[in-house]
Amino acid sequence: MDRPKVCITLAGKSLQEDIDILNKYRKFVNLAELRVDCLKDEERTLVRKFPQMAKIPTILTIRRNVDGGQFSEGEANRTILFAKALAFGSDDKTKNFAYVDFEEDFRVSSLQDAAFVYGMKIIRSVHNMENPITNIKQKIENLSTSEYEIPKIAFMPHTLADVQRLFEEAQELKDSNHIVLAMGPLGLPSRILSYRLKNYLTFTSDSSPDSKISNLGHIDPETLVKTYRFNDIDENTSVYGITGWPLTATGSPAIHNKGYEVKNMNSVYIPVRAETFDEAFSFAKAIGIKGMSVTIPHKESARIKMDHTENSVKTIEACNTIVQKRDGWYGYNTDWSGFTRALIGFTGLKTLSGKNIAIIGAGGAAKAIAYAVKLLKGKACIFNRTLKRASSLAKIYGFKYASLGPESVKELRKYSDIIIQTTSKGMNCYPPKGKEFAPSTEDNDPIYFYPFKGHEIVFDIVYEPQTTPMLGRAKGVNCKTCNGQTMLDYQAYEQFELFTGASYNGTN
Ligand code: NAP
Numbered sequence: 293m294d295r296p297k298v299c300i301t302l303a304g305k306s307l308q309e310d311i312d313i314l315n316k317y318r319k320f321v322n323l324a325e326l327r328v329d330c331l332k333d334e335e336r337t338l339v340r341k342f343p344q345m346a347k348i349p350t351i352l353t354i355r356r357n358v359d360g361g362q363f364s365e366g367e368a369n370r371t372i373l374f375a376k377a378l379a380f381g382s383d384d385k386t387k388n389f390a391y392v393d394f395e396e397d398f399r400v401s402s403l404q405d406a407a408f409v410y411g412m413k414i415i416r417s418v419h420n421m422e423n424p425i426t427n428i429k430q431k432i433e434n435l436s437t438s439e440y441e442i443p444k445i446a447f448m449p450h451t452l453a454d455v456q457r458l459f460e461e462a463q464e465l466k467d468s469n470h471i472v473l474a475m476g477p478l479g480l481p482s483r484i485l486s487y488r489l490k491n492y493l494t495f496t497s498d499s500s501p502d503s504k505i506s507n508l509g510h511i512d513p514e515t516l517v518k519t520y521r522f523n524d525i526d527e528n529t530s531v532y533g534i535t536g537w538p539l540t541a542t543g544s545p546a547i548h549n550k551g552y553e554v555k556n557m558n559s560v561y562i563p564v565r566a567e568t569f570d571e572a573f574s575f576a577k578a579i580g581i582k583g584m585s586v587t588i589p590h591k592e593s594a595r596i597k598m599d600h601t602e603n604s605v606k607t608i609e610a611c612n613t614i615v616q617k618r619d620g621w622y623g624y625n626t627d628w629s630g631f632t633r634a635l636i637g638f639t640g641l642k643t644l645s646g647k648n649i650a651i652i653g654a655g656g657a658a659k660a661i662a663y664a665v666k667l668l669k670g671k672a673c674i675f676n677r678t679l680k681r682a683s684s685l686a687k688i689y690g691f692k693y694a695s696l697g698p699e700s701v702k703e704l705r706k707y708s709d710i711i712i713q714t715t716s717k718g719m720n721c722y723p724p725k726g727k728e729f730a731p732s733t734e735d736n737d738p739i740y741f742y743p744f745k746g747h748e749i750v751f752d753i754v755y756e757p758q759t760t761p762m763l764g765r766a767k768g769v770n771c772k773t774c775n776g777q778t779m780l781d782y783q784a785y786e787q788f789e790l791f792t793g794a795s796y797n798g799t800n
Contacts, residue, residue, distance in 0.1 A: 294468045296486040297322035297493040298522060299351065300513050303330040307338060311345055313498045318348070320513035323390065325351040325495065328373060329363035339377045342389075349390035351415060352377050359395060359419040360475075367398075374403050381410030391442075393417055396435060408440060415471070417444040424454035424474075428461040432470050442492050444471040449478045452564070452571040456578050458482060462489040477540075477565050481533075481579070483511065484562050487525045488579065494522070519549050520560055530559040531580060532791050535572035536587035539565045541756070544585055547784040548791075551798035559792065569593035576616075583615040583791040585784070591656050598623035607688070608659045613787045624790055627660035630783025631753070632668065638774040639710070639749055644670030650707040652696065652738050653714035654681035657753055661714055662689055673707040675700055675739075677715075698741040705742075711766075713738060713752040718760030729757065729764030737762040746770045755780050 300321045302310035314324055326342050343350045354370050355361020363370060374392070381388050392407050393415040394400075407414055416435045418425065425431065425447040435443035449455050455474045459482070462472055468490045474482045486494040499512035516522045534544045548561035564581070566572035569590035576584055586594040591610035595601060598611060599620030605611045611623035636642065647670050651658055654676035665672050666689040673692035676682035686693035692707075694700040696715075704711075717738040723729045734740050739762060744750070750766040755776035759767070766773050785796035 293487075293490060294492075295523065296468065296491045298513055298516060299323045299325055299493045299495050301325045301327060301495050301497045301510065303327045303497065305330065305332050306335045307331070307342055307345060310342075314346060314348070316498070317496075317513040320517040321348070321496070323349040323351065323493065325353050325393075326389075327361070328352065328354045328377065329356075329361040336373060337376065339373075340379065344387050347386070351391040351393055352389040353393040355393075356395070358421075359417075360421045370398075371400055371403070374400075375406075378403060378406045378410070378412075381406065385411055388412060391415055393444075395419070412440075414441045415444050416441045417446070417471075420447040421475075422448060424449050424457070426457060426461070428458065428472055429464045432465060432472070436470070442469055442471060446471075446473050446475055448476055449474045452478055452566040452575050455479055455482060456571075456575045459485075459488065459579050465490050468492050480511070481562055481564060481575075484516065484520050484522065484560065485525065485531070485579070486522075487527070487529075519546055520562065521549065521553060524558065525560055526558070528558055530557070530582055532559060532561045532583045533564040533576070533581055534561070534585040534587060535564045535566050535569070535576075536590060537565065537567050539563055539587065542587070543755070543780060544784055547781060547798065548788055551785075551788045551796045552792075554798050555792075555794055557792065557794075566590075569597065573597055573614075576614075581616075583613070583787075585787055586612050586614060588656065595623055597621070604628055604663065608663050610656050610659055612660075612783070613790055615790050624787075625660060626783040626786040626790070627657060627779075628664040628667075629786055630781075631661055631779045632664045633782040634774070634778035635664070635668075635712075635751060637778065638751065639772075644668040644710070647671065647709045648707045649673075649709060650675060650704055650711045651691075651714060652676075652711065654678070654685045654693075655714065655716075658714040659685060661712055661753070662686075662691065665689075665712075666691075670710075671707075673703060675704065696738060701741055704739065708745075708748045710749045710751065711739070713750070713754070713760075713762060716754070718752065718762055719754045720756055721761060722757050723759070729759035729767075730761050732761040732765045736760070737765065744769045744771050748772075750774070752776060753779055 298321045304310040356363050388410050391413045396418045432443045471491050483494050496513040497510040545561050552559040595611040601623040604625045605623045608625050612627050613624040615622045649670045649672040651672050651674045674682045674686045675694050675696045677696045679695050682693035694703045715738045718736050721730050721736045744766045746769045748771045750771045750773045752760050752763045753776040754760050763773050788796040
């Protein structure tokens with residue numbers, strides 16, 4: 293089977309802007325798609341010269357609003373624009389567009405003839421920006437009327453189950469002369485695992501935040517090729533992943549995929565965004581995913597679905613790692629062990645005996661941390677906004693508990709040898725330009741009411757940003773501080789070992 297090509301979709305306002313984006317990623321792509329509909333009016337008339345400027349096989353696309361594009365001037369004007377772009381075809385094919393995208397219902401024979409005469413391929417496309425498309429095999433067969441046409445079906449999935457159906461239906465497709473994909477962040481697996489879908493190409497785009505096509509769920513070509521090693525994925529590639537919701541940002545693919553690369557393993561680790569764990573688990577089984585990291589909010593649901601669970605999972609009541617073995621699915625928790633390794637490395641302490649520890653928060657991560665603190669023989673008090681959650685967790689380990697507010701300042705002082713912050717307050721709270729951290733406020737610092745004295749050891753398990761407002765405040769009076777990055781790394785290294793049986797050395 294031919295390998296899927298990497299195409300970059302260029303959605304700049306001018307041809308020069310598009311060339312600049314192309315040059316940024318040129319070494320990672322095989323072809324480019326010029327989205328004429330995104331260009332300013334005065335630039336649209338100049339597109340005929342673009343293939344010569346791009347010096348790479350290029351797709352000509354003028355996408356209408358109804359298909360998710362920006363062209364709203366009507367079909368007559370679109371036909372004229374296509375004609376101008378395809379006119380005066382050169383015998384030197386590199387000066388012509390290599391492909392032109394015509395939608396299923398856009399059949400203008402003079403334009404089709406022009407494309408055929410100059411050796412361009414037609415991408416015959418169907419888009420549904422609202423709903424999933426089913427019966428893929430039949431539709432692909434109906435779309436393709438000649439060997440010069442590449443049928444393309446792209447749709448917006450509602451749930452991960454729609455993406456799963458696409459993978460299942462694609463098994464019936466024969467060769468790699470088609471493009472089938474699910475759009476949006478849910479559809480990301482269909483872009484990375486294009487080989488599994490036997491696709492002719494996969495679409496990528498510039499990673500800039502103001503990209504006009506970010507709703508399509510593209511990733512940039514460099515990430516696709518370097519992080520996900522797209523060009524090495526084949527039928528023997530073992531697939532792993534991370535599931536959660538909304539899973540908007542995760543550092544785990546970079547860690548795991550680096551590990552496979554260093555060890556020369558034919559494996560890939562992908563984000564599997566799913567609103568429910570059941571959907572993610574069904575998807576994993578359907579496409580043969582062998583193991584997954586599980587994050588917010590699926591850790592408890594994952595525990596219930598496993599055939600076998602470790603004791604730590606039973607006590608913590610959360611499972612952040614699932615692995616398929618011969619006799620079923622196994623559930624593990626590497627949050628507590630990752631935290632333990634990070635804490636020991638940071639403090640140099642082998643035991644917490646004799647230490648009074650404050651655990652801020654009583655959510656899923658706090659449960660793993662309370663388990664670790666107990667094993668390390670620490671004495672703790674759990675502070676939480678919802679007191680009931682603090683009391684239930686404290687009861688399991690014989691710890692104290694208290695509310696999270698100014699009324700608990702004295703209690704917090706009593707347990708201030710080590711303060712472990714586990715709430716999501718402070719997460720994604722980025723510093724203003726030129727500053728190391730954002731100033732602490734009641735809204736971003738869970739213990740804003742507590743004045744650090746400098747003797748406290750402070751561990752914040754949040755890793756985005758590197759310095760939360762609370763951690764910044766602690767640093768300001770010379771407390772010893774640590775953020776959640778090492779915990780994240782160590783829990784991932786352990787997952788890597790559970791997935792592959794090999795030790796992690798991706799940092800080498
Ligand atoms: P979770 O189960 O949803 O628990 C969230 C906790 O934060 C609860 O204690 C909740 O209190 C508290 N909280 C949320 N918003 C609050 C607010 N505005 N004021 C006061 N308390 C608030 O989430 P989780 O799984 O424990 O994760 C929590 C954080 O840890 C996240 O930022 C996550 O990224 C991070 N984490 C890091 C690692 C790592 O490896 N470094 C691993 C796991 C998690 P209530 O009970 O009152 O709602």
